[in-house]
Structure formats: C-alpha cells, structure tokens
Amino acid sequence: MENILNTYTTTKLDNVNVWFKAALVSDFPKDGGACVKYKDKQIAVFNFERTQTWYACQNLCPHKLEMVLSRGMIGDQGGIPKVACPMHKKTFSLETGENLNGNLEAIATYPVKIENNIVYIGFSE
C-alpha cells in the first residue's frame, strides 16, 4: 500500500517530456477540480478561474491513502493556493505540495498548460 505513494513524484516544468492531453477546459468545474487518469496514475487538476491559473497534483491523499483530493475544495491560505482534502480537511499547497495544517508528507505536483481550450498535464515519463 505504502508504495503507491512512490508512483507520484513532483515534476518540474524543466523535466517535462510528455504533455498529456487531458480534457477540455469546459470539462472542469470553475474554481474547482476533477480527476484525470494518466496510465496508472490519478491526477487531480484544479481550475482557479478567478486568476486563470491551473494546478495539478496527485489524487491520493497522503493521510489515509485514498483517491480523493480532486473532490476537495480549493482556496488560498495567505495567498498560497491550496486544496482541502474532503475526508479530514488536511490542506496542501498546490505550489509546493506541502501539508499546510499538519506534518504529512508533501504531495507531488505537476505542471499544467492550456492551449486552444485543451488542458495538458506535464509528466517526465
């Protein structure tokens, strides 16, 4: 079970080798998130409509290892964009993946780009 966490590692823009075409912009809720399947991975993608910014991270919450983060509520803490897990409201920075209200492992984050109303997520493999 633990090793499922290892399938997710933060990918920086410089290391992107694959831009995965995920779905249309309109498939995602405004100021909310949805889950994208990429190979054996589940990736939560969030649309901050207010600032026209997108974020992606693992769908797996490191707290109880459930695939739920995409269903969490987004917002910000002191300007840091974050997601709150729907299960026990642990919050994570969508920039660094850091757990903002506890000591959980950081979650992996991924770059997102939008081209022609299509959402792409960047992976290294």
Next chain:
Amino acid sequence: MKTLIVIGNGMVGYKFCEKLVSKKGHENFKIIVFGEEPRPAYDRVHLSEFFENQNAKALEMAPRLWYKENGIELITNTRITDIHRSKKTITSTTEQQYNYDYLVLATGSSPFVPPIKGIEKEGVFVYRTIEDLEGMLAYADKLNKEKPNAKAAVLGGGLLGLEAGKAVMDMGLEPHIVEFAPKLMPRQLDSRSSQVLQLKLESIGLNIHLSKATNQILGNDGHITGMEFGEDDKLDVDMLVISAGIRPRDELGKTCDLEMGVRGGIVVNNKMQTSDKDIYAIGEVALYNQMIYGLVAPGYDMAEVAANQILGKTDILMPDEIDMSTKLKLIGVDVASFGEPFMPASKGHSIIFENKTQHLYKRINVSLDGKSLLGGILVGDATDYNMLHQIYLNGMAIPEDPAQLILPASEGGASFGDVTDLPDEAQVCSCESVTKGQICSVIENGKATDVTGVVSCTKAGTGCGGCKPMVTDLTNATLKALGIEVKEGVCEHFDLSRQDLYKIIQVKGYTKFNEVLDNHGNGGHGCELCKPLIASLMASINADTANKEYAIQDSNDRFLANIQRNGTYSVVPRVPGGEITPDKLIALGQIAKKYDLYTKVTGGVRIDLFGATLRQLPLIWKELISHGFESGHAYGKSLRTVKTCVGSTWCRYGMDESVSFGIELENRYRGIRAPHKIKGGVSGCIRECAEARGKDFGLIAVEGGWNLYLGGNGGATPRHAELFAEQIDNETVIKYLDRYLMFYMRTAKPLQRTAAWQERLEGGLEYLKEVIIEDKLGIVQDLEDEMQTLVNKFECEWTQAVNNPEMMKRFNHFVNSEEEDDNLVFVPMRDQKMPQPWK
C-alpha cells in the same frame, strides 16, 4: 570550540537543545546528541494520540532538518554504553569513542516492571515509546480477529494507567484496571474524589479492581491468559499493560561512579550539576531535592537551568519548590489536582463540594487564616483548574467566602478571578514557562494580533496544551483593553461574522460566492471555511439547492451524498417520520442488491445504503426517485429526520397522532439549509419513545395538546431540550417552530447546533419566549414569511440533478475516462461488504 554531548534525545533532551541554540554563546560549542530510539525526540505526553492516527510525524518535537539547520549533530538508534570520566570520553554501542568537554545526561526513565512470576509472557506490554504502542496495536488487532470479546488489563491505576486503560478500550478490548492501593490515582486524589472518579469511569465502561496484589501472570503456550491475585482470585485477560511507575535510566551514572540516590536517580544540585562538575543531568533521570519529577514542566525548567549554566550564566538556578499540579487528559473525564491536595487539618480547612449523581467532586484547601489557597482536587469538572492553579501559584487573595471558588454559579458561586486580575509574573503556561506579562507584551507591542500569533511568538500552549483556554481569554482581554476589536471573522478571507454576512447577503441579494468575496472579503480565493458557509447562507436566504454553485459546497453537499472511508458514498433517501410501506422497503432492498450496497438502519430511523461509487450515485437515485423516494439530506447542514413513535395510531397509551404530525413537520422543513443540522422528534405520550427531548425540537403529546421542547442535542455534549410551551395545538406548534428555526438560522455562529446557540443566547429561554411568543423584537411576521418562502420553494435536489445532463457531469471519477477508481478494495463483512481497514 568546545564539545557538548547530550545523551538522550527525549522531550527534555530536545528542549535543552532548543533552549541552548536560542541563546547567545552557543556558537562556541559543537553539539552532538545521541538517542537510543530510532527517531528524533517526540511528544511523549501526547503519545496516546498515536492510537488515533498512527502518525509518528505529527508527534515529532522537531524534524531532523531542524537539528541540521541549527548545527547539531543528531545520532539516533545509538545507545551510549560507557562514560570514561578521567579521559572525558564516551563509548557507544557501535564501539565508537567521542571526546567531550561537557556532558548532559537526559536519559529519562523506563517503566518499572515489578518482578511478578510470568511477567515475561507474550501479550504483556509497557507504555512509553512509539514502538511499545505499535506492539500493542498489532497484538490487539490479532486478538480482535481471533476473539470477539478479548480483555485487556492495565496494572496500575495512576495517571498513566488510566490513560492506558482508555487506550485499550479504544482498541476494542474490554478494559480492566488493576490497582494495588485501595483507590485510584492514589498520589493525587483523596478517597472521596477517588470514589467519584471510579463511579464515572465505571459508567463509561472501565472495570476497576482495587486492593489487588498480583502474584502471578497465568499463561498458555507462552502468552498471557490471566492474572492471579490470591488463591481463588483470578482475572482472565488476553493482554496486559504495565503502568506501575517509572525508574530513572541512571545506569551510566552508576558505572562511572557519579553520586546516586539510594533508590536510584543521579543526584544533581540546583545548577543541575552532578557530582562531576562537567556532567549535568536533567529530566526524569535527575534526582533533585531527593525527588524524581515525572512531568515535563520541571524537566523543561531543568533544561533551561543547565543551558544557562553551561553558557556561563551561573546565577540561573533551579527553584527549591517545584509545582507538581496535574490535570488528566484524554479519558473523557476531568481530573485535576494542584498544590497540596491532601492537607492535614492542622494546616488549614478544606471546603468540599460533592454531587455523586453528576460524578462531581471539588475540594479546595484554604490556610487557617482563610486568606490563601493551598491546594485542591477537581473531579468531573475541571474548568476552574487553570484559575485555581493560578491563584495558588501566585498566592493571590481569595474571596471572603472561599466556597465561591468552586460552587456552581447558580448556587451563589461567583465567577471569581478574571484572567486580567493575574499579576504579570503569573506563569500561564508551565510547560514553556510563559508568563502573563510575556503574553500581554507580544500583543501590546504589535507582534501578535490573535491567539495563533501569541502561540507562535511565545510558544505558550505548545506543551501539554492545558493552558490554551487561558491563553485565549488573556489574548482577547488584552486586545479588548487596547481597544482592538476581537475579530469574529469567519476566516482569513472575511473579517465579518456569520450574522453580518447573513444580513449583507439578504440586503444586497447576492447569489454568487465571488460577489460576496469581491465586495466584502479581504482578497484571496476563499477557503474551506468561508465557501460552504456562504453557500449555506445563500441557501437559507434564497432557497438555493446545493446544485446551484456546487464547487463552493462542502464536499458532501457537492456530491449530494456522504463521503465514506474509502471515498465511496452513502445513499439515504428520506423516510418521513420513519413510516415506510412494504413496497418501498422492497424497492430499497432490490436497489441495494442490484448495486451491491452495504445496508443498515441508521440511528435516525431510516435506511442507509453504503458503498456507492461516484458514477453509481445518479443511477441509484434515478431508480429511487422512480419509486417515489427523494433526497434525505443526510449530507447537508439541514433537516435530517423527525423521529416519531407510533403514537395513537396503534399504541394503547398514545395521546395524539405522533406519526402524522412528525411526517408533516419533516416535509415542511426538509431541504432548508441552516448553520448546522436539525433533528426533530415527536412522541405520542410522556413515555417518550421518540426521544424527542434529545432533538433540536421535540414534541410530546399531553392532555390538551403538545408540549414543545427546544434546543436538545445528542452527540458529544448531550443536552435535553427545554420546555418552551405547553398544551399548544398543531398550528401553534408550526408557528413557533417557524419562528424559532428562522431566528436560529439568522443569528447562530457557523456550525453551531441549536443547543449551543440557545445556551449562549443572552437572556436564555426567557428571552427566546419574549422574541418568539411575545414578539418583543417585532420580527415574527418576517420570520414566518421567510420560512414560508423556503417551504414553498422546496425542490428535491437529486431529482433536479438526475434530470439535468449538465449537472450529471459532476458524478464521474475521471474527466477523461469512464473507469472507476482502481484504488478501491472491499472486504467481506458478515453477509455484506466493507472498505478494507485503514492501515
């Protein structure tokens, strides 16, 4: 550069490092810390929390990185085996040698294991480290699987023993406490308070055995099966936790000939120096004033003294008297003792207040001249502890009639002692030695503007946490005194209270979250506190359903279902009043069977179907709706159920049609969104089979009409609803309820149930009667009209969702695939299924 070696990386060893590196002069030392345990120091005081979350990281005092950043070399998993004082070196288990200039021994203590025959058996544990807990959890898990009613005993009924007792109970084992003395907590409590505590603990399910000396641990195949006290006196148990006291880990001191206490412990002076001036000892290994202090607060003080001494500030010394006041945490019952709990009659007078029916006992000891507080004991309600403890510590004056200090307010007890009366030097947080003056000054000089700020500036409240309420009061009082308004804002995005936001949304007619945020917020994007709150307010005012702006809804409302442990959902159709036809029951059964859902009757008299995936939710609801069901709003902060008894329809005692009226009320208030959930009950007579007085609103049929009760609650703080009106007819009930619920929706705090709201309402029930019955505020017509609008606008949100393809898009696990979550694992449970247990 001198080398300073710390042996032991427990709570006190860590605190020593923290204090040292915060002081000038530490740069001249190379610091090496050895710890025998595999991980860096963690918060042993809150060890029991590990049972809840098994999250060792959350207990860490500081991460490894902290040591690195502060230039401290931390070597864990390594025990020091010898000290060679003449060469000034030490040796570790790995046979390595290290030189030191100064040595600090912070090796703590180990649990005392009495030499009882058979004590080495499998299933016998001590309770001190994370590894001990992991061992207990694994063993309990095994027992729970093998045996339905496994029992666990704790040897020792002291502070720690009771905590361990609660822990084994939470592990699902039948808990037993075995104590040698004739009473529980013999060191802190007198006999009467101990008896009150015992009654209370027995009422929550702990079995207590006093005056028992264990002569043998019985076993089978090497594992424990029981304890033997006398010839025919045995207790069958499957697991045993020993909590019979502690012994200092002083073996290093012994082998290098430091001066030792007769019963162990390394002797130190008031500089924390041992008999070798370059070796210091602190924490539970140190014998000071011929005592081992088994608490963190004195250990932290010792760390402060030793750090100062080593840095050359030789005037900082350990005080002669050490406060040993304690407050028990965790067990679900308040117990505290401070100062001199048992006092001989020659020294003063005791004032005792006891109420066995409520498991309450309070004793204070007052000096012969009646002017000062010497100590006391509190069982059942320790809310006064912080204040009494402060009065005792600071030698503050007490009222002429000291009984006022402990009497309940209604019986002439005044709320004596306000935080602002404390002297500046009063120690508010004893773990971190933070005084009132320090707290006030960080606020006064602008370094902190709220409680979180005060905590991070001063560290107050980061130890045992017992002083938190006091820190909060003090912070608020200081802010007020400075003329700064204490913020009642709902979160960082809004400085406004829920009540203010309610008015603003109503007057301005906002219908979108962003409108409210942009016009009245502090910027940013909102968060999990303000979004659902504003969603709930717009629903209370405009009768919006949760489908309207689903991304701001709390996660359950967003998917119109309650999320379960593995991310699947439960489905709860409304069954008004609990009345259901056989056809509908069959339909429920067939649907549950078709989708393989775990089925259970809820505590709210309806049926819950568990384990539906996101994709299945609308399919299931479509079928339910076609059989005449609608949403039960089990996911919303809204009306849940109106529980009824069968009443005069069938019952030979029934005074009225409780089912009919219950159904009418449930259908009237279904769907409305409120600050918290609302539950109702209607009983056909005073036998009260519907438990109506445990609900937010309750009705009991009596001769000549209904008695209406308001503000009841089950849950964590149960409260009976209060009688509001007597012998009223159905129409009047509805009128009063409309007004009551609407008034609550307008004025309560976020997530405040009616019970808590009503209790804090200034003027209480009388005021409520004036508003609702006598229309003192002249608002009842508005309240009724607003409620009627909500009632008229009701719409089942599931029906709305399944008929709208755009809304249905929400119920997919993936946006780019039809597949289900591949991480789901179910295991069998009796004849049904359940999610696999969390690790």
